[in-house]
Amino acid sequence: MTEKKLQISQLLAKDFDKLLIYLSNLSLATRSRFAPHRFDLVAIEQFYLPENNNIGYIITDIETQAIIAYSIIKLGYVLKDKKRFEENGIQLYPQTDCTFAPSVADAWQSKGLGKMMFDFLKIELQKQSLRRIFLWGGVQATNETAINYYLKNSFEKIGSFEKNGIDNFDMIMHL
Numbered sequence: 360m361t362e363k364k365l366q367i368s369q370l371l372a373k374d375f376d377k378l379l380i381y382l383s384n385l386s387l388a389t390r391s392r393f394a395p396h397r398f399d400l401v402a403i404e405q406f407y408l409p410e411n412n413n414i415g416y417i418i419t420d421i422e423t424q425a426i427i428a429y430s431i432i433k434l435g436y437v438l439k440d441k442k443r444f445e446e447n448g449i450q451l452y453p454q455t456d457c458t459f460a461p462s463v464a465d466a467w468q469s470k471g472l473g474k475m476m477f478d479f480l481k482i483e484l485q486k487q488s489l490r491r492i493f494l495w496g497g498v499q500a501t502n503e504t505a506i507n508y509y510l511k512n513s514f515e516k517i518g519s520f521e522k523n524g525i526d527n528f529d530m531i532m533h534l
């Protein structure tokens with residue numbers, strides 16, 4: 360991994376056009392596993408309104424200036440997840456909990472970018488005094504790559520649920 364040629368940064372409004380290109384190029388398989396918002400400019404602008412408490416992070420290939428990985432951190436929880444956690448008796452700490460959704464461009468998957476992003480986020484989130492990270496909408500039980508990725512990064516399973524006939528796991532990581 361030639362990390363010197365890659366740059367991690369917080370997503371800014373000036374990056375939205377590039378983000379749209381990144382999202383448009385994702386394969387159907389990746390889209391079926393990463394869908395925290397619609398893939399159009401209006402949806403992205405709305406998603407990043409300050410009141411929604413979403414922060415985007417991107418990895419850019421310095422040579423091509425293309426976005427090659429995109430993760431989201433929401434301060435607090437996604438409403439549907441929150442309801443499920445409450446039903447399952449999970450104690451919530453909205454001031455110090457956050458929610459994570461990662462993605463890597465198909466051609467760059469399994470090359471260490473997910474790890475690079477998470478190592479960066481761990482430090483960022485600790486600086487913001489956050490203590491726990493939940494998964495955004497859980498992870499599909501068939502998504503072996505992502506489950507391995509989360510386990511490797513110290514997430515643990517805390518429950519399971521079914522959505523549209525598909526089994527999913529809720530996972531959490533303590534910072």
Ligand SMILES: CC(C)(COP(=O)(O)OP(=O)(O)OC[C@H]1O[C@@H](n2cnc3c(N)ncnc32)[C@H](O)[C@@H]1OP(=O)(O)O)[C@@H](O)C(=O)NCCC(=O)NCCS
Nearest residue numbers: 392461462463468469470471472473474498504505507508
């Ligand atoms: C899940 C995802 C973010 C992981 O990022 P990545 O850059 O591909 O993963 P990394 O190269 O950093 O690998 C980290 C760990 O993930 C696991 N992993 C990565 N690729 C894997 C593969 N092809 N098969 C099995 N495990 C894999 C391994 O445990 C790996 O650690 P190791 O290299 O020491 O064995 C990325 O693959 C992705 O975007 N997938 C599609 C979208 C998605 O599923 N998002 C999550 C929704 S819940």
